[in-house]
Amino acid sequence: MWKKISHKFEKYPARMNVARKIVDLGLRVDKTGKIYCKDVLISDVALSRSVGVDRRTIKSTVDVILKDQQLSEIFENILPAGALLKNVARSLDFGIVEIEAEAGNPGILSQASGLISAEGISIRQAHAGDPELEENPRLTIITEKPIPGKLLSKFLEISNVKRVSIY
Structure with missing residues (x-):
């Protein structure tokens, strides 16, 4: 865009x-x-x-x-994305995972959500930064409960993922 x-x-x-x-x-x-x-x-x-x-x-x-x-x-048709829960997720006992990857590679959201789903954790919110607007776009996923640390290495195995942070 x-x-x-x-x-x-x-x-x-x-x-x-x-x-x-x-x-x-x-x-x-x-x-x-x-x-x-x-x-x-x-x-x-x-x-x-x-x-x-x-x-x-x-x-x-x-x-x-x-x-x-x-x-x-x-x-004339732009709409705000809505409130990202990232800043209040910890206060609500939600989990946060941030994934930085090579821009424009398909399947990262799908694979990350699959890993989360396999743990029986629901996703409350997902927000992907636009690679045309951000120098280092990130995929931020907010979950109903904290993400287990054991998933860190699995997120890093996703093709083209550079960094992962779990909060």
């Missing part, structure tokens, strides 16, 4: 940063040029502070998005 977006902003790094932040946060640009997180209006000022640009850059980025059919189809 990012390849379809980035070339439209490559001459304007500040606008590129705004577009990246909008995608990263799962914000949506409506037909009137307003920016939303689900049904919550996000002010240009708040977004500009977050990105480190002035609000005119937000406006010009939104203008580019709305004038381009492909961009508007993408940005």
